Amino acid sequence: MMLRFPDPMKLKTKKIVFEEVYAARDSATLEQMKELSSKRRVIEDSINESSSITDAIAREMSGGLTSHLQQDLHKLEEYLPLLENLIFHTDLISSNGRMVRWTSDLKIRWTSVLGSSSFFNLRGPKFFQIDNLRFELGMALFLYGAILRERALEVLPTDLVQSATFFREAAGVYHHLANEVLPSLLPALPADRPLEAISSVSTVMSLICLAESQAVTIRRAEEKGTAIGLLAKLHHGVVQLLDEADGILNTATRECRDISSRFVEFILSCKSLHELRSQKYLAEGLKIAGQVGVAVGVLGQALINAKKSMPGEELWKSVFRKEIDDASAMLRKFKYENEFVWHEKIPSGDELPLPEGNKIVSIILYRPIRWERELAFKI
Numbered sequence: 001m002m003l004r005f006p007d008p009m010k011l012k013t014k015k016i017v018f019e020e021v022y023a024a025r026d027s028a029t030l031e032q033m034k035e036l037s038s039k040r041r042v043i044e045d046s047i048n049e050s051s052s053i054t055d056a057i058a059r060e061m062s063g064g065l066t067s068h069l070q071q072d073l074h075k076l077e078e079y080l081p082l083l084e085n086l087i088f089h090t091d092l093i094s095s096n097g098r099m100v101r102w103t104s105d106l107k108i109r110w111t112s113v114l115g116s117s118s119f120f121n122l123r124g125p126k127f128f129q130i131d132n133l134r135f136e137l138g139m140a141l142f143l144y145g146a147i148l149r150e151r152a153l154e155v156l157p158t159d160l161v162q163s164a165t166f167f168r169e170a171a172g173v174y175h176h177l178a179n180e181v182l183p184s185l186l187p188a189l190p191a192d193r194p195l196e197a198i199s200s201v202s203t204v205m206s207l208i209c210l211a212e213s214q215a216v217t218i219r220r221a222e223e224k225g226t227a228i229g230l231l232a233k234l235h236h237g238v239v240q241l242l243d244e245a246d247g248i249l250n251t252a253t254r255e256c257r258d259i260s261s262r263f264v265e266f267i268l269s270c271k272s273l274h275e276l277r278s279q280k281y282l283a284e285g286l287k288i289a290g291q292v293g294v295a296v297g298v299l300g301q302a303l304i305n306a307k308k309s310m311p312g313e314e315l316w317k318s319v320f321r322k323e324i325d326d327a328s329a330m331l332r333k334f335k336y337e338n339e340f341v342w343h344e345k346i347p348s349g350d351e352l353p354l355p356e357g358n359k360i361v362s363i364i365l366y367r368p369i370r371w372e373r374e375l376a377f378k379i
Contacts, residue, residue, distance in 0.1 A: 002215055003273065003316050004153065005266040007113045008146035008205065011139065011196075012048055012125050014109040016040055018086070021105045025376035032373055036086060039079040046072055047143065069151045076144045083140065084370040087133045089377075098379050104131035110139040112194035114201065115258040128194045134185040135197060138177060142196045142205075145173035149209055152216070160220040167213035168364040171206045176366040178202035195259060200252040204267075206363065207245035211238045211270065213361045228285045235278035236357035242271040262313075269316050272309035273323060276302050278355055280327050283334070286353075292337060293344030297352050299331045 018040075019033035045051035046068075065071050093099050109127040152166035182199040195201045218234045246267050253259055279302030286295040303324060310320055338344055 001319050001322070002153070002156075002212065003266065003270050003311075003319060005263075006150060007260070007262065009047075009143065009150055010113045011143050011146070012111040012127075013044055013139070014107065014127060015044055016106050016108065016136075018106070021102050022086075023102075023378040025378050028373075029375045029377065032082070032085075032375060036079070036082045039075070039082055043072070043075050043079060043140075043143075046075065067151070067154060069147055069154055072147050073144070073151065076140060076147070080137075080140060080144070081369045081371040083133070083137055084368055085373055086375065087137060088370060089375040090133060093377070093379060099377070103133060106131070106133075106136075108132070108136045110135075110194065110196070112196055112258075114195040114260050114263050116260045128192065128197075130185075130188065130190065130193065130197070132185060132188040134181060135188070138181050138185060138197055139194075141173055141177045141181060142202070145170045145177070145205065145209070148173060149212070152212065156216065160216055160223075164213045164216040164220070164361070165364070167209045167216065168361060169366070171209035171213065172363040172366040174202045174206035174209065175363050176368070178206065195252070198252055200248050204245045204249050204252065207241050207248070208267065208270075210359075210361050210363065211241040211245070211274075214238050214241065214359065215274070217361060228281050228288070230358070232278050232281035232285060233356050233358035234360065235274045235281065236355045237359040238274040239271055239278060239355075240357040240359060242267055242274070246271065265311055265313070266316075268309065269311040269320070272306055273320065275355075276306040276323055276327060280330065282353070282355060283330070287334060291344075292334060292342045293346045294353065296331065296334045296338055296344075297347045299327060299334060300346070301348065301352060303327055303331060 016037065018036045019030060022029075022033055024030035024033055042051075045053075059066060059071075063074070065074060090099055090103070107129055108131060109129045111125040111127055115126075148166050148170035152163045152170065155166065156163040178199045182197060182202060185197060186199070189197060214234065215238055218231060218238070221231060221234065246264075249259065249264065249267065279298055283295040283299040283302070286292075286298060306320065306324055306327070311317055338346070
C-alpha cells in the first residue's frame with residue numbers, strides 16, 4: 001500500500017477572459033481568444049468546484065470519458081496548446097509596451113497548495129498574482145502533472161503497468177516545468193510567490209513521481225516472484241530518489257521558507273516506509289543465506305528507525321502500523337530460531353550490512369504541443 005498525498009491537485013484560480021484584454025485585429029484572432037477563454041473556463045469550474053453541468057454532459061463534452069480525472073486531463077490537453085500559441089505570438093512582440101500592459105490586465109491568479117500558509121487562512125485561500133503568461137503556463141502544467149499523478153493512483157488497483165506509466169509521465173511534466181518553463185519566469189517572480197513557481201520544487205515533484213512509479217513497479221515484481229535480493233535493492237532505490245528530493249527541498253526552503261510541513265512529512269514518511277520494506281527483504285535474504293544473526297540485527301535496527309519515523313496523519317499511520325506489525329512478527333520468528341537453533345551473534349551498528357539501491361524507472365519526456373494558428377493584435 002502506498003501513502004496518498006493528493007494536495008498538489010487542489011489548486012484554485014480566478015477567472016480570465018482573454019478576449020476582453022487582448023485587442024484582436026481580425027475576427028479569426030477574436031475567435032481564438034474566445035476559444036482560449038472557453039477552454040480555461042471549464043478548467044476553472046472544475047478545480048474551483050463551481051461547475052453546474054451534470055455528469056452525463058461532462059462525459060459527452062469529454063468524448064465519453066467517465067473518470068473525472070480523465071475529463072480534467074482532457075480539458076488541460078485542449079487548453080495548453082492554445083496557451084502555448086498565445087505565448088509564442090506575444091513573445092514575438094514582447095517589447096511592445098501595450099502587450100505588457102494587456103498581460104497585466106489579465107490578473108493571472110492562482111493559489112498555492114504546497115505552502116504552509118495555504119491551509120490556515122480564515123479569509124479563504126491566498127491567491128498569488130503574477131502578470132506573466134508563463135506563470136499561467138507553469139501553474140496549468142503543475143496542475144496537469146498533479147492530475148496525472150492522481151490518475152496513476154486511480155488505475156493502480158487494476159493496471160500496474162498503466163499506473164507506473166502515468167507516474168512517469170507526471171515526472172516528465174514536472175521535469176519540463178523545472179527545466180524549460182520556470183527558469184524563464186524567474187526574473188518576473190516577486191518575493192511573495194507560490195512554491196509551485198519555483199524550479200526546485202518541480203524537480204522535487206518529478207522525483208516523487210519517479211519514486212511512486214518505482215514503488216508500483218516493485219509491486220508488479222513481487223507478483224511475478226522476483227528474487228528477494230533485487231526487491232530489497234528496488235525498495236532502497238525508492239529511498240534514494242526520495243532522499244534526493246528531500247535534499248533539494250531543503251535547498252528550496254532557503255529560497256522560500258513557506259513550505260507545508262505536511263509536504264515535508266509525506267516525503268520523509270514515504271522514505272521511512274520503503275527503508276523498512278527494503279530492510280525486511282534484506283533480512284529475509286540474509287536468513288535464507290544462513291546469516292540468521294545478521295538478519296535479526298538488520299530487522300531490529302529497521303524497526304527502531306521506523307517507529308521513530310511514525311507519521312502524524314492517521315491514514316499514513318495505519319500503513320506504517322501494518323508494516324511494523326509484519327516486520328515485528330518476522331523479527332520474533334527469526335529471534336526464536338536463532339535462540340533455539342542457530343545461536344549466532346547478533347551484530348549492531350557499523351557491523352550491519354549497508355543497503356544497496358537500484359533505480360530502474362525513468363521519466364517519460366513531456367513534449368509540449370502548440371496549435372499553430374496566426375494571431376493578430378491591435379498594437
